[in-house]
Amino acid sequence: MGSSLVPLTFLFIFIDRSKMLHLGFFGINYHLWFQYVNSAGVSMGLWEYPYELTSFQPSFTLDGSIAPVAFMLVYQWTLNHGKNVFLYSLLLSALFGFVMKPMMAYFDFFHMFSGVHYFYLFLFYEAFFVVSYLITKLFLWMQRKYGRKN
Template identity: 40%
Template structure:
């Protein structure tokens, strides 16, 4: 337990150092910081106007699934030292702009579009994952908003996005199936 306590203490020191870095360099006053704020607030505002309210719970459940799974993957990547965000909106939640807004909302709108236009979700989600991995992330890297370390490549990011959107879709489909199955059972029970 002593070793574990030392590890926890190291984590606290690391977070304290990040908080101090955020304050010392006045990251909250930089253009990069405000871009990250925009990446957080902008998609959420857009979603308020664009979400299909007739399917809001299904789309929101899907988006929440993307948020949770992507948050786990992003946390894993940051904890392993694979990547990080030099200009966090909130130092204790470095990836909040991406994890909680930009990525989930992007995929929610793709999911909604494929539902409403009866298009192949897997094709368009994969294309979106590719665009985010091979076009958007390199732009973030060039702007200094995202850093990758070690042998991490954009293909690794693509695999991360791809696994999240597949898992989110499978989970959503499972709950949609359970809901429709429950209605069928209710109807069968009331007719007998």
């Protein structure tokens, strides 16, 4: 449980408070897409988590807490420093897909089946980022276009 709360506490300390709603919307969007696909992958027998924190949420720590917080902080950093968000999201996706997931598999916390490869997991991490980013940008655009004028 503590390993799930540590990233959230870290986020609480380091989030740019002037962009909290923007970043929070992005983060919950990322989290939801990831959880839907992750649950589908478990249900379809593509992968499993032999040791679950809870019976209703496999892999909550990495995928439910660490990954969304990490992507939120990278997004925040690129916003605040004018960097290419897609380049840094690719690097973070590679870290999760090619380092973190293999480490989880090595320590027997994650099993892949049915031809699933780490490259596919890398693509999932990046796809969730891109979809969440585009949805966030769409909502920001709609807010500017249709938002209440003071």
